[in-house]
Amino acid sequence: MPAVVIVGAQWGDEGKGKIVDIFTERADMVVRYGGGPNAGHTLVVGDEKIVVRLVPSGVLRKDVTCVLGQGMVIDPKSLVSELDDLEARGVAAEGRLVVSDRAHAILPYHVTIDGLREQGKGAIGTTKRGVGPCYEDKVARRGVTLGAFRDAARLRELVGRALEGWAPMLAALGDRGPTVDEVLEAIEPTRARIVKMLAATQPLVERAIKDQKRVVLEGAQGTLLDVDHGTYPFVTSSTPTAGGACVGAGVGPSRIDEVIGLVKAYTTRVGGGPFPTELHDAVGDRIRKVGAEFGSVTGRPRRTGWLDLPALRYAVSVNGLDGLALTKLDVLTGLDEVKVCVAYDTPSGRTGDFPIDELDRATPVLESFRGWNEELGKARSMAELPAAARDYLRFIESEAGCPMVLASIGPRRDETIVLRDPFAG
Numbered sequence: 149m150p151a152v153v154i155v156g157a158q159w160g161d162e163g164k165g166k167i168v169d170i171f172t173e174r175a176d177m178v179v180r181y182g183g184g185p186n187a188g189h190t191l192v193v194g195d196e197k198i199v200v201r202l203v204p205s206g207v208l209r210k211d212v213t214c215v216l217g218q219g220m221v222i223d224p225k226s227l228v229s230e231l232d233d234l235e236a237r238g239v240a241a242e243g244r245l246v247v248s249d250r251a252h253a254i255l256p257y258h259v260t261i262d263g264l265r266e267q268g269k270g271a272i273g274t275t276k277r278g279v280g281p282c283y284e285d286k287v288a289r290r291g292v293t294l295g296a297f298r299d300a301a302r303l304r305e306l307v308g309r310a311l312e313g314w315a316p317m318l319a320a321l322g323d324r325g326p327t328v329d330e331v332l333e334a335i336e337p338t339r340a341r342i343v344k345m346l347a348a349t350q351p352l353v354e355r356a357i358k359d360q361k362r363v364v365l366e367g368a369q370g371t372l373l374d375v376d377h378g379t380y381p382f383v384t385s386s387t388p389t390a391g392g393a394c395v396g397a398g399v400g401p402s403r404i405d406e407v408i409g410l411v412k413a414y415t416t417r418v419g420g421g422p423f424p425t426e427l428h429d430a431v432g433d434r435i436r437k438v439g440a441e442f443g444s445v446t447g448r449p450r451r452t453g454w455l456d457l458p459a460l461r462y463a464v465s466v467n468g469l470d471g472l473a474l475t476k477l478d479v480l481t482g483l484d485e486v487k488v489c490v491a492y493d494t495p496s497g498r499t500g501d502f503p504i505d506e507l508d509r510a511t512p513v514l515e516s517f518r519g520w521n522e523e524l525g526k527a528r529s530m531a532e533l534p535a536a537a538r539d540y541l542r543f544i545e546s547e548a549g550c551p552m553v554l555a556s557i558g559p560r561r562d563e564t565i566v567l568r569d570p571f572a573g
């Protein structure tokens with residue numbers, strides 16, 4: 149049975165919530181491998197909308213074990229309140245949710261520092277959830293793992309060390325920073341509950357794969373936000389790409405059977421940084437409105453633009469994608485024409501590659517497709533789509549050099565054309 153990685157192929161917000169939920173219908177385990185509460189995966193069940201930030205999107209499937217891997221950074225308060233919200237809506241997750249004791253804790257000073265830095269001139273438009281500073285502590289080897297929550301004395305020592313490390317920066321930012329006692333007081337109300345969920349998750353994931361269980365490794369953010377492969381420095385601090393699944397869940401590359409990339413039928417981005425196919429006109433506004441393109445964590449309006457095929461080819465390459473799941477095709481319904489970037493003109497000539505290091509000097513070459521007006525939501529096969537929408541899909545597939553496994557044509561579970569389910573058979 150396969151272990152399947154699901155990864156965002158753009159700048160995040162590709163609609164991972166819905167697609168992971170669909171693919172986990174037959175799964176036994178779903179593992180979030182990176183990021184933290186900067187993610188916001190929207191799940192729609194019946195007429196209800198649920199946004200999960202830390203908890204994997206497979207949580208709605210009652211028999212699925214949910215794992216928060218050691219590649220994640222976890223704000224204990226957010227996790228507990230997310231679990232309470234789910235519980236209030238009838239989704240009992242706590243008994244089948246396992247949290248890595250090696251994941252790092254986002255503590256109040258991380259959030260403070262993230263917020264203060266975003267007020268300065270180095271701002272990159274983060275989600276201000278403390279994600280960057282927490283990963284900085286991890287790499288600086290002064291982070292607080294959730295495992296330390298088990299031992300009050302150890303926790304005090306680690307928090308003290310981290311605060312010492314941040315003291316010069318906090319002073320430079322004009323903040324006195326919290327005391328160790330204040331941080332410990334903030335942790336205390338959630339500590340016992342967090343400790344109950346902790347485990348060494350790597351062996352659990354490895355065991356599940358060895359036992360032929362169906363395992364989904366769920367990415368957050370997207371390829372172009374990857375700290376190594378994204379549009380640096382306008383990136384997140386983790387590794388959303390498929391390689392990050394191996395590190396963040398503790399799975400060797402040879403154990404991964406398939407990598408599916410999620411791509412929206414157009415492009416969006418939140419926060420700063422280059423976005424060559426961005427639209428600053430009525431079409432961009434329309435896509436934002438119809439697609440409800442507002443950040444699910446921060447509520448910020450997302451920047452919108454045409455699909456970028458060189459960027460998609462880059463994502464296929466960086467992640468080794470085996471299949472594409474295309475989302476939000478229905479949002480383009482009603483446009484007279486749909487454009488797509490097929491290449492770039494750069495100072496060194498025309499290229500079909502994504503010129504990641506010279507995006508500021510690159511001009512997208514756009515190709516135009518005729519639009520369609522028919523409602524898509526009821527289609528259940530490619531043949532039932534309007535010819536223009538089908539042409540658009542087939543063009544994407546052939547230009548990306550990667551087969552389509554799914555097309556999402558509305559927010560509901562059933563508004564989906566599944567061409568190949570990686571867990572079928």
Ligand code: IMP
Nearest residue numbers: 160161186187273274275383384418419
């Ligand atoms: P951070 O991850 O909060 O540090 O933010 C760094 C950059 O990544 C900013 O541009 C954010 O808007 C972006 N970002 C982080 N998480 C997500 C996400 O889940 N979806 C889309 N953009 C994100």
